[in-house]
Amino acid sequence: MVLTFADFEYVRHLVRDQAAIVLEPEKHYLVEARLGRLAQREGLGSIPELLGQLRRRTDATLTAKVVEAMTTTETYFFRDHKPFEAVRRVILPALLAARADTRRVRLWSAACSTGQEAYSLAIVLHEFFGARPEWDVQILATDINCDVLEQAREGCYGQLEVNRGLPAAMLVRYFQQQGSHWRVKEEIQRLVKFEVLNLTKPWPSLPSFDVIFLRNVMIYFDLATKQQILARLRRVLRPDGYLFLGGAETTLNIDDAFQREDMAGTSCYRLRSAGQAHSASQC
Ligand SMILES: C[S@@+](CC[C@H](N)C(=O)[O-])C[C@H]1O[C@@H](n2cnc3c(N)ncnc32)[C@H](O)[C@@H]1O
CATH class of the missing domain: 3.40.50.150 (Vaccinia Virus protein VP39)
Known part of the structure; x- marks a missing residue:
């Protein structure tokens, strides 16, 4: 597992603080997968590198991007009709x-x-x-x-x-x-x-x-x-x-x-x- 327990807790608190979204412990795998994709998109080598940058707060937009990566955006036209x-x-x-x-x-x-x-x-x-x-x-x-x-x-x-x-x-x-x-x-x-x-x-x-x-x-x-x-x-x-x-x-x-x-x-x-x-x- 690339995402340590401490890293998961850090992201969990950040997302809760920024968007009130509750990430249950069983979402660990999902958070890891989404952070992995974000790290790739941002041209960062790995999840630890992404989290390092996040913790140093060198890029203000990165926090927003992490929160966005954690949102579920499933939708469709006339949902539930x-x-x-x-x-x-x-x-x-x-x-x-x-x-x-x-x-x-x-x-x-x-x-x-x-x-x-x-x-x-x-x-x-x-x-x-x-x-x-x-x-x-x-x-x-x-x-x-x-x-x-x-x-x-x-x-x-x-x-x-x-x-x-x-x-x-x-x-x-x-x-x-x-x-x-x-x-x-x-x-x-x-x-x-x-x-x-x-x-x-x-x-x-x-x-x-x-x-x-x-x-x-x-x-x-x-x-x-x-x-x-x-x-x-x-x-x-x-x-x-x-x-x-x-x-x-x-x-x-x-x-x-x-x-x-x-x-x-x-x-x-x-x-x-x-x-x-x-x-x-x-x-
Ligand atoms: C599952 S989609 C629902 C879309 C649409 N309402 C529907 O029912 O098909 C949930 C949306 O809520 C947004 N969202 C999550 N947390 C939010 C927040 N704190 N403030 C505003 N939007 C939020 C997500 O970005 C996502 O687009």
């Missing part, structure tokens, strides 16, 4: 009435990885609001990882990526083929703005959101971090807004200001009205 159906069938019609005065709708894809989640939402928005140009609709998509954000901004995907979850009719309609890749068309891309944001560090000033997708990222955090993030989400989610988590994630026993609501074969979380919080039990 039903949350997007809930937005299309239930939430957008509800917002059409609820926001009739401002005609403004804001969504946030927090932890967006390479952008498939945000572009899936953009397609749903485009299909709903395309014939309503007077509506101002925007998606903010954020992630801690600069590498994935670069691909997300490019909006360019390989055949295997578009084969995962994207219906053929949408591929042909909203993407342009460029050699072996597919680039998302401008009409979809302009609905999404990508920014770097570490959920576990102080957030920049954000607008209020009608819908927040925070999917498949909280599973990597400990309880205190989940509580901190949900408490902050409460402040940026509109009182009648909708929060979607990943299939293995919940607010249950973490933050009772949220209550689960069944919707279009899936569930989302909504804020209890002020008087209800702390007194009602979670459904």
Whole structure:
């Protein structure tokens, strides 16, 4: 084993400190493999050399690169399908009435990885609001990882990526083929703005959101971090807004200001009205 126990502990603490990601001891092999690949990419001979440089802090960007190498960025278009159906069938019609005065709708894809989640939402928005140009609709998509954000901004995907979850009719309609890749068309891309944001560090000033997708990222955090993030989400989610988590994630026993609501074969979380919080039990 190239990665000693002490080295593993060092990386574990660093990643926890920087991104609140919890690396369990059984992830030792995974950390070693990812550090090995990073050392190679950075032109460093070995993991010990990489860690030496990391500890000396001679290269400030190296810490960020190590943290990025430890993130799991698995994603695909219309992941789990039903949350997007809930937005299309239930939430957008509800917002059409609820926001009739401002005609403004804001969504946030927090932890967006390479952008498939945000572009899936953009397609749903485009299909709903395309014939309503007077509506101002925007998606903010954020992630801690600069590498994935670069691909997300490019909006360019390989055949295997578009084969995962994207219906053929949408591929042909909203993407342009460029050699072996597919680039998302401008009409979809302009609905999404990508920014770097570490959920576990102080957030920049954000607008209020009608819908927040925070999917498949909280599973990597400990309880205190989940509580901190949900408490902050409460402040940026509109009182009648909708929060979607990943299939293995919940607010249950973490933050009772949220209550689960069944919707279009899936569930989302909504804020209890002020008087209800702390007194009602979670459904
Ligand atoms: C498994 S992907 C989920 C992508 C997408 N939400 C989905 O459900 O398909 C998790 C993403 O969370 C990001 N991430 C991990 N820790 C983060 C943090 N502290 N702040 C922001 N993003 C983070 C990773 O970089 C990665 O892109």
